[in-house]
Amino acid sequence: xxxxxxxxxxxxxxxxxxxxxxxxxxxxxxxxxxxxxxxxxxxxxxxxxxxxxxxxxxxxxxxxxxxxxxxxxxxxxxxxxxxxxxxxxxxxxxxxxxxxxxxxxxxxxxxxxxxxxxxxxxxxxxxxxxxxxxxxxxxxxxxxxxxxxxxxxxxxxxxxxxxxxxxxxxxxxxxxxxxxxxxxxxxxxxxxxxxxxxxxxxxxxxxxxxxxxxxxxxxxxxxxxxxxxxxxxxxxxxxxxxxxxxxxxxxxxxxxxxx
Numbered sequence: 001x002x003x004x005x006x007x008x009x010x011x012x013x014x015x016x017x018x019x020x021x022x023x024x025x026x027x028x029x030x031x032x033x034x035x036x037x038x039x040x041x042x043x044x045x046x047x048x049x050x051x052x053x054x055x056x057x058x059x060x061x062x063x064x065x066x067x068x069x070x071x072x073x074x075x076x077x078x079x080x081x082x083x084x085x086x087x088x089x090x091x092x093x094x095x096x097x098x099x100x101x102x103x104x105x106x107x108x109x110x111x112x113x114x115x116x117x118x119x120x121x122x123x124x125x126x127x128x129x130x131x132x133x134x135x136x137x138x139x140x141x142x143x144x145x146x147x148x149x150x151x152x153x154x155x156x157x158x159x160x161x162x163x164x165x166x167x168x169x170x171x172x173x174x175x176x177x178x179x180x181x182x183x184x185x186x187x188x189x190x191x192x193x194x195x196x197x198x199x200x201x202x203x204x205x206x207x208x209x210x211x212x213x214x215x216x217x218x219x220x221x222x223x224x225x226x227x228x229x230x231x232x233x234x235x236x237x238x239x240x241x242x243x244x245x246x247x248x249x250x251x252x253x254x255x256x257x258x259x
Contacts, residue, residue, distance in 0.1 A: 002066070003171060003203040004031040004054065009063035011049060023049050024227045027063070031220075035234075036197050036204045038214040040246065041224035042253070047207045050224075051173055054205075056080045068170060082111075085164030085202075086173040087157065089180055094160025097149030101140060101159060104148055105129045108163040132162050136192060154185025158192060165196050172197065174206035178213070186210070190217060211243050225253050 009027040014020050023046050031037055041047050052058040054065060056077035064073050072080055087094055095104045106121040109129075126144070133141035136158040140151075148156060157177060164172060174193065178186040194217055197204045208214050214221055221238050223231035223246070231249060233241050 001033045002030050003033040003068060005066040007064045007066065009053065010061045011053060011058070012061055027227060029229065031203065031205065033203055034201055035220050036218040037206065037220045037222060038218040039205060039207045039222045039224065040211065040214045042250070045224040046227040047224055048175060051175055051205065051207060055084055055086060055173060083170045084173060085169040085171070086175065087160045087164050087177040089176040091153045091156035091160065091180060095148045095156060095163060098147065100145050100147055102126070102129065102144040104159065104163060105166070108166045111167040132166070135195065136162065152185070153181050154188060157181060157189050161189070161192055161196060165200055165202070169202065172202045172204040174204060176207050176209060179209060211246050215241060215243055215246065223249060
């Protein structure tokens with residue numbers, strides 16, 4: 001069953017100006033339920049635009065985007081967020097700096113629930129929160145009352161991953177979520193990401209500039225160039241794909257562009 005279907009997508013920027021640019025022209029892509037797709041490509045290839053169109057932070061010009069067979073093209077970003085979790089490149093975007101870890105998790109726990117005048121923090125859920133944080137292996141379970149703004153980038157991104165997966169989402173979007181981290185933190189976040197995706201059997205789209213991560217993680221690898229998919233490998237084909245293979249394609253594309 002298809003989790004996502006981009007159908008005949010057109011997207012232009014700066015329409016009617018000298019800077020008008022077409023990012024997608026009749027773009028199509030299907031992602032099956034349970035796939036973990038790594039997406040690579042040079043700057044301007046359309047990777048992040050594709051995620052933004054899916055999440056609703058950008059609107060398509062024409063075509064449709066289906067989530068589990070339902071057209072979500074007209075839904076607001078807020079409405080789509082009920083079914084889509086997203087972790088951004090900037091660790092500060094995944095949590096509220098001025099709130100504690102406990103308060104951030106309580107807010108995430110109440111996602112898609114009706115607001116009431118009762119306390120936002122359910123003390124009966126604290127042990128559950130701690131169990132989720134223990135999976136990060138960063139000692140966050142012992143720092144529930146610490147303000148999130150005092151955490152390191154890696155710790156905040158781990159918390160963002162936990163928060164994104166707390167509600168019953170259909171899809172996890174990873175938008176270069178290791179790019180702003182140091183190498184050690186990046187490795188830990190990727191291990192944690194892989195664990196969450198597999199254990200929760202969630203469909204995931206991961207945009208990354210790290211070719212090793214793209215090759216080592218996920219069940220499918222897509223390379224984009226100028227709004228087109230120029231490489232799409234899954235299963236055994238992906239397992240047999242090396243970083244050198246990817247670099248050769250990047251070099252070939254660069255030569256064709258005259259760079």
